[in-house]
Amino acid sequence: MTAEPSHCASLPEGHVTHTRARNVKERLIETALFLAAFSAVATTVAIVAILLYEGWSFFQHVSLVEFLTHTQWTPLFEKAEYGVLPLIAGTFTISAIAVLVAIPLGLMVAIYLSEFASHRVRETVKPFLELLEGVPTIVYGYFALLFVTPLLQKIIPGLPGFNMLSPGIVIGIMITPYVASVSEDAMRAVPMAMREASYAMGATRFQTAMKVVLPAAISGVVAAFILGISRAVGETMVVAIAAGQQPNFTFDPREHAATITAYIVQVAMGDLPHGSIGYQSIFAVGLVLVVITLFFNVIGQYVRRRWREAY
Amino acid sequence: MDQPQRIVHEATGVTLDAPVKAQAKGFHFYYGAHHALKDLNMPVAEKRVTALIGPSGCGKSTFLRSFNRMHDLYPGNRYVGEIRLYPDDINLVSPEVDPIEIRMRVAMVFQKPNPFPKSIFDNVAYGLTVRGMKNRTEIADRVEAALKAAALWDEVKDRLDALGTSLSGGQQQRLCIARALAAEPEILLLDEPTSALDPIATASIEELVTELRDRVTILIVTHNMQQAARISDYTAFMYLGELVEFGPTDEIFVRPKKKQTEDYLTGRFG
């Protein structure tokens, strides 16, 4: 035992240089990781800075009051109007439909996979969900326009070719796998001891899932909902293709409409000259979008923290 | 068949001072290919405390969890033989018997306290709501009675809305006992209920077990021999998945018949 201290001294000469080489290597890795993290932060800051800068130019020409209260969005007209409400209404209506589809559906899939499916079924279905998450959104856009809209037209007579219902439903289907897999992760993280306690009281699987597992996983499940909502709000291609790209101040899902993101692509790919007010307007609505998503993310963080360590 | 009463239990030759509430008959258990319990024959006397002792890994928990079919929750597990439950004389591990029905009659308390992240009230009421009880006053009465039986009422009566998980470890375990008692089970299974607790909390649980003796049949796993000696009426010593010896606790501790039992009790192994 007393020989222990001399153990170090008896190490070969090379040991010291090894340590130095390792230290240099560690420093390099640390610096690289820091730069990677820094670039993510810098990009975010840069995006917000550009939005603020260009948005500022926009608000030199259009008053904030007009922007927030007028109900016409007609930047391409002779007498252009810049009331953002129609775009917000479109975004809200389509997102609400999407959420009404995705939350119940995603939750059902999550409960099934986490509490009912056998190991084999789960291992088969999970990769499919991940695959669905990876399908390019433009595919969903054409799915909405060419398949869901004609189907809905058979059910709802007189439904126009461009409407908010079809893209809303399709976005809902699109984010369902995401909501399902994040919720399922949260439910699977509930300790087995909770389930055993419930089963030992004579509960069925369904009772255990609804009364014990879901409440215990609620913070993760709600976070999944909110991230899903953020994705619905930010979704672009499906809406641009299937909703008609015409701003329309209405909450009626049968009507055509445009959303904030659909308007941004339209202008960014279109004919408005750089520096014009119309061009700057996309930065103003971009700011609105950032604020909305930020709002949902803050709520998500709050919910997560509020219910953390529930079990 | 009549419920055997104050009889000499055939397979073990032990005279019981109470009717048989349940008994293992040629009972085996398999975790997949692993033969964890081998040919167990043992009675559980009604409204008595029966302790299962033996070194870690000998199969105490496996045996205990068979009594309320917990093994059904995981694939690949298999029961062979019988655990008969009286007075209706059914084989409770038979595939024809609904495990949920068994769990309604045989409640369980686990090694680590596992209250739900719900209020104290809802924790205790859980078994009642699961059984479809709706009447609020009846539920409230049963919750109060169960908390009193678990010697927790005085400590929590002013904060029934507080989270069950906010209680101390010993209180959590008594909450779990109250949760099990609220459903008025015939048998209460306790799997090393004090191993996660400090000596004071342990003493209160031991006292509670002694008090509950008149109400419910208790089967308790413990690796603490002194605890078995203090609180049980009958003791079963298990080793490597087999039942080495079963008998009245004083006899097992004072005059063990088998050498293995004596070696274990005197600390020569385990």
Ligand SMILES: Nc1ncnc2c1ncn2[C@@H]1O[C@H](COP(=O)(O)OP(=O)(O)O)[C@@H](O)[C@H]1O
């Ligand atoms: N889920 C399981 N799957 C496979 N083997 C298990 C499982 N649980 C326990 N065992 C094995 O069964 C034997 C008995 O375990 P257990 O009943 O937990 O012992 P004890 O409670 O007496 O410490 C041990 O050999 C253990 O390794």
Ligand SMILES: [Mg+2]
């Ligand atoms: Mg054990």
